[in-house]
Amino acid sequence: xxxxxxxxxxxxxxxxxxxxxxxxxxxxxxxxxxxxxxxxxxxxxxxxxxxxxxxxxxxxxxxxxxxxxxxxxxxxxxxxxxxxxxxxxxxxxxxxxxxxxxxxxxxxxxxxxxxxxxxxxxxxxxxxxxxxxxxxxxxxxxxxxxxxxxxxxxxxxxxxxxxxxxxxxxxxxxxxxxxxxxxxxxxxxxxxxxxxxxxxxxxxxxxxxxxxxxxxxxxxxxxxxxxxxxxxxxxxxxxxxxxxxxxxxxxxxxxxxxxxxxxxxxxxxxxxxxxxxxxxxxxxxxxxxxxxxxxx
Amino acid sequence: xxxxxxxxxxxxxxxxxxxxxxxxxxxxxxxxxxxxxxxxxxxxxxxxxxxxxxxxxxxxxxxxxxxxxxxxxxxxxxxxxxxxxxxxxxxxxxxxxxxxxxxxxxxxxxxxxxxxxxxxxxxxxxxxxxxxxxxxxxxxxxxxxxxxxxxxxxxxxxxxxxxxxxxxxxxxxxxxxxxxxxxxxxxxxxxxxxxxxxxxxxxxxxxxxxxxxxxxxxxxxxxxxxxxxxxxxxxxxxxxxxxxxxxxxxxxxxxxxxxxxxxxxxxxxxxxxxxxxxxxxxxxxxxxxxxxxxx
Amino acid sequence: xxxxxxxxxxxxxxxxxxxxxxxxxxxxxxxxxxxxxxxxxxxxxxxxxxxxxxxxxxxxxxxxxxxxxxxxxxxxxxxxxxxxxxxxxxxxxxxxxxxxxxxxxxxxxxxxxxxxxxxxxxxxxxxxxxxxxxxxxxxxxxxxxxxxxxxxxxxxxxxxxxxxxxxxxxxxxxxxxxxxxxxxxxxxxxxxxxxxxxxxxxxxxxxxxxxxxxxxxxxxxxxxxxxxxxxxxxxxxxxxxxxxxxxxxxxxxxxxxxxxxxxxxxxxxxxxxxxxxxxxxxxxxxxxxxxxxxxxxxxxxxxxxxxxxxxxxxxxxxxxxxxxxxxxxxxxxxxxxxxxxxxxxxxxxxxxxxx
Numbered sequence: 025x026x027x028x029x030x031x032x033x034x035x036x037x038x039x040x041x042x043x044x045x046x047x048x049x050x051x052x053x054x055x056x057x058x059x060x061x062x063x064x065x066x067x068x069x070x071x072x073x074x075x076x077x078x079x080x081x082x083x084x085x086x087x088x089x090x091x092x093x094x095x096x097x098x099x100x101x102x103x104x105x106x107x108x109x110x111x112x113x114x115x116x117x118x119x120x121x122x123x124x125x126x127x128x129x130x131x132x133x134x135x136x137x138x139x140x141x142x143x144x145x146x147x148x149x150x151x152x153x154x155x156x157x158x159x160x161x162x163x164x165x166x167x168x169x170x171x172x173x174x175x176x177x178x179x180x181x182x183x184x185x186x187x188x189x190x191x192x193x194x195x196x197x198x199x200x201x202x203x204x205x206x207x208x209x210x211x212x213x214x215x216x217x218x219x220x221x222x223x224x225x226x227x228x229x230x231x232x233x234x235x236x237x238x239x240x241x242x243x244x245x246x247x248x249x250x251x252x253x254x255x256x257x258x259x260x261x262x263x264x265x266x267x268x269x270x271x272x273x274x275x276x277x278x279x280x281x282x283x284x285x286x287x288x289x290x291x292x293x294x295x296x297x298x299x300x301x302x303x304x305x306x307x308x309x310x311x312x313x314x315x316x317x318x319x320x
Numbered sequence: 321x322x323x324x325x326x327x328x329x330x331x332x333x334x335x336x337x338x339x340x341x342x343x344x345x346x347x348x349x350x351x352x353x354x355x356x357x358x359x360x361x362x363x364x365x366x367x368x369x370x371x372x373x374x375x376x377x378x379x380x381x382x383x384x385x386x387x388x389x390x391x392x393x394x395x396x397x398x399x400x401x402x403x404x405x406x407x408x409x410x411x412x413x414x415x416x417x418x419x420x421x422x423x424x425x426x427x428x429x430x431x432x433x434x435x436x437x438x439x440x441x442x443x444x445x446x447x448x449x450x451x452x453x454x455x456x457x458x459x460x461x462x463x464x465x466x467x468x469x470x471x472x473x474x475x476x477x478x479x480x481x482x483x484x485x486x487x488x489x490x491x492x493x494x495x496x497x498x499x500x501x502x503x504x505x506x507x508x509x510x511x512x513x514x515x516x517x518x519x520x521x522x523x524x525x526x527x528x529x530x531x532x533x534x535x536x537x538x539x540x541x542x543x544x545x546x547x548x549x550x551x552x553x554x555x556x557x558x559x560x561x562x563x564x565x566x567x568x569x570x571x572x573x574x575x576x577x578x579x580x581x582x583x584x585x586x587x588x589x590x591x592x593x594x595x596x597x598x599x600x601x602x603x604x605x606x607x608x609x610x611x612x613x614x615x
Numbered sequence: 616x617x618x619x620x621x622x623x624x625x626x627x628x629x630x631x632x633x634x635x636x637x638x639x640x641x642x643x644x645x646x647x648x649x650x651x652x653x654x655x656x657x658x659x660x661x662x663x664x665x666x667x668x669x670x671x672x673x674x675x676x677x678x679x680x681x682x683x684x685x686x687x688x689x690x691x692x693x694x695x696x697x698x699x700x701x702x703x704x705x706x707x708x709x710x711x712x713x714x715x716x717x718x719x720x721x722x723x724x725x726x727x728x729x730x731x732x733x734x735x736x737x738x739x740x741x742x743x744x745x746x747x748x749x750x751x752x753x754x755x756x757x758x759x760x761x762x763x764x765x766x767x768x769x770x771x772x773x774x775x776x777x778x779x780x781x782x783x784x785x786x787x788x789x790x791x792x793x794x795x796x797x798x799x800x801x802x803x804x805x806x807x808x809x810x811x812x813x814x815x816x817x818x819x820x821x822x823x824x825x826x827x828x829x830x831x832x833x834x835x836x837x838x839x840x841x842x843x844x845x846x847x848x849x850x851x852x853x854x855x856x857x858x859x860x861x862x863x864x865x866x867x868x869x870x871x872x873x874x875x876x877x878x879x880x881x882x883x884x885x886x887x888x889x890x891x892x893x894x895x896x897x898x899x900x901x902x903x904x905x906x907x908x909x910x911x912x913x914x915x916x917x918x919x920x921x922x923x924x925x926x927x928x929x930x931x932x933x934x935x936x937x938x939x940x941x942x943x944x945x946x947x948x949x950x951x952x953x954x955x956x957x958x959x960x961x962x963x964x965x966x967x968x969x970x
Contacts, residue, residue: 232835
């Protein structure tokens with residue numbers, strides 16, 4: 025027993041010493057530039073969405089929803105199916121355009137920016153239905169996630185100038201770091217179309233991490249997983265939050281997980297925000313209970 | 321002014337055939353989500369079949385018409401079974417390449433059966449001559465052709481709305497997998513769609529052959545009809561009919577106003593310029609559905 | 616399809632430069648160099664007929680690489696590729712005739728002018744995907760052919776134009792077929808090198824991202840519009856170079872050479888070669904040109920079989936023959952020769968074991 029568990033334990037000990045170092049350096053570099061004395065879990069508001077409204081025809085998907093994400097926290101968004109959770113995430117990441125309301129990332133209005141610009145600024149997300157580049161291998165998917173941070177232009181890439189070569193090796197080093205952190209070593213070279221569901225979710229998380237996020241938006245990262253895979257995923261999320269100090273917005277249906285790891289919870293129902301607060305309050309909130317169990 | 325009215329009336333008459341062709345594209349696209357470029361070459365086959373029946377085999381017109389229609393339906397069924405069915409579920413590229421290759425394959429067959437010459441029907445199988453109405457005369461071929469096209473389109477609409485197979489086609493249009501789960505034989509519906517569409521296309525082919533002469537150049541009309549399909553919005557019969565008429569009018573206006581200014585085959589080029597304009601301005605066409613992308 | 620399997624057993628990567636190397640072992644490097652040297656030397660051992668086939672294969676390989684970038688990697692279907700090749704041919708022809716430029720000055724322009732035109736026709740691609748782009752390029756094909764065949768004062772219309780082969784450079788004269796083949800081969804190797812590096816670096820990865828999942832690519836920081844336009848531009852650049860080299864080989868350009876069917880063969884033989892791999896593009900062009908020769912050889916047979924004039928019999932034969940081959944490939948081996956080659960290589964490497 026001890027022989028089996030030892031490498032795993034060792035890995036856990038070592039993670040903080042070598043895993044994700046390159047990525048962490050880069051993120052810290054950016055953070056110090058923007059916010060030199062950021063402490064974990066202070067109350068500074070990083071992302072602010074005000075009065076978001078969105079309707080598809082007559083269907084009001086979101087109705088004046090306000091969201092604030094603070095530095096270093098894990099914010100969970102829950103709600104019954106069709107409550108507009110994914111919609112809210114889509115609006116924040118610029119995939120849908122809100123009809124009313126504005127989104128600010130650190131005082132910068134990003135409501136009308138194209139979504140690739142928003143991703144470059146550091147709003148990275150994963151998807152409910154896995155949206156990987158199915159023709160690329162795992163490592164290429166993660167390097168493809170580094171796209172905005174690769175500096176050489178395409179002509180340098182075509183001719184393969186030495187600086188392009190060095191840059192490629194550097195990006196590969198960061199990608200290998202992420203692979204190491206997410207324990208994807210065995211499948212590194214496999215085409216993602218052939219992987220199992222849980223692994224693919226993990227690759228997606230890796231790709232989002234590769235973008236050097238300021239805020240990580242996770243859309244149902246644990247949907248359809250078994251208990252072990254869920255446990256792994258929760259561990260990764262907590263590690264990312266603690267080690268890289270990235271605030272995480274999480275949509276999840278598994279109440280156990282949400283109540284355990286979230287610092288704050290927002291409850292949506294039919295496009296309205298019906299409650300907001302720490303897990304203990306949400307558990308007791310009568311509106312939430314009626315939304316989940318049906319109102320009398 | 322006289323010229324304008326004349327070109328519009330003539331345009332509507334010749335646009336009937338484009339509408340028919342556009343409908344034949346839409347039938348397949350709606351149910352199978354494959355765009356059948358090969359319909360352009362089915363025109364050639366249809367024209368030659370009619371020519372063989374009337375000129376070589378000396379059959380009566382109604383029998384020739386029947387044989388051509390049956391031939392078209394059988395051709396469509398065979399094409400679906402042999403070439404399209406193995407590709408069900410493949411990415412969008414494969415069916416496009418196959419239909420394009422089918423276009424050339426049918427064209428090759430057309431060359432063999434037609435010996436590479438342009439043939440005429442001698443005397444048209446539709447009444448010749450023209451009516452003199454006011455200041456312009458209306459060729460009877462065009463009018464009868466238009467009437468036949470409208471009849472066919474009306475029949476097709478009736479089939480689509482009222483029969484069981486038509487209902488199946490409408491369901492398949494919504495979602496292939498759901499339709500399969502509801503117990504509809506999706507493959508059979510695909511086959512019917514191809515058969516019906518090819519039947520419509522051969523009729524258009526024989527009408528065009530009657531006007532332009534039976535030859536390989538007929539497939540240009542099929543390609544022009546693509547502009548109509550796109551203008552109408554790919555999935556809408558109403559759009560296809562309106563856009564077909566519009567393309568006919570556009571072509572006649574081109575002959576009247578633009579052809580004197582530019583050299584060469586302007587009637588061939590202008591519809592494609594129009595197609596590009598549609599793609600730039602309103603890519604989903606008049607009645608096309610804009611699908612909301614989901615994440 | 617794992618990377619590790621592509622390496623012979625016992626090869627370990629000690630740094631990230633090794634991990635991303637295309638040719639990792641000395642044996643593979645040596646084989647590649649031998650192949651290139653062999654391609655040069657073969658020109659001295661085969662006759663004019665063989666050289667003509669090889670020259671055409673090289674020229675069409677470049678064009679096929681362009682289509683591979685547009686369609687195979689970026690997923691944008693182009694049915695007008697032969698027309699862009701024609702633009703390249705005519706650019707050289709026009710510049711030589713009206714401005715008296717040498718071939719060397721024309722060659723880059725023969726790339727850049729189709730590149731610019733391709734980008735313009737690629738603009739609908741910004742809003743659309745898949746089928747709609749096929750329409751746009753189909754329309755582009757007809758518009759280009761119309762302009763070329765009717766702008767008589769510049770392009771000489773349907774009569775075609777004369778072209779000159781490149782003048783001597785560093786004392787080498789390119790008028791003879793053999794020397795010209797060596798020039799085309801050199802440019803082809805250069806283009807293959809550029810394309811290979813393109814698809815494994817930043818832009819190439821974003822091409823594949825747009826092809827596989829454009830919505831995700833958009834949200835993951837890839838500028839889709841820029842990527843698609845770049846794919847069109849680079850692909851058409853390749854097509855233009857291919858056209859210039861092919862046209863200069865015949866020393867004559869004609870509108871007949873890039874009909875709609877040529878564009879379709881381009882797409883079809885790309886399928887035969889294999890989507891999404893540089894090797895597939897080379898294989899596709901090779902199969903196509905060998906097939907061309909085969910069909911001219913077999914035409915007398917078709918003539919006796921079908922009877923009548925050779926003109927239509929050969930046309931019909933090649934149409935039916937090619938399209939059947941492409942369709943059969945799509946039905947039975949949709950991933951083309953490149954995929955089959957990978958399987959053969961892998962089974963050779965793992966020989967005694969099945970996998």
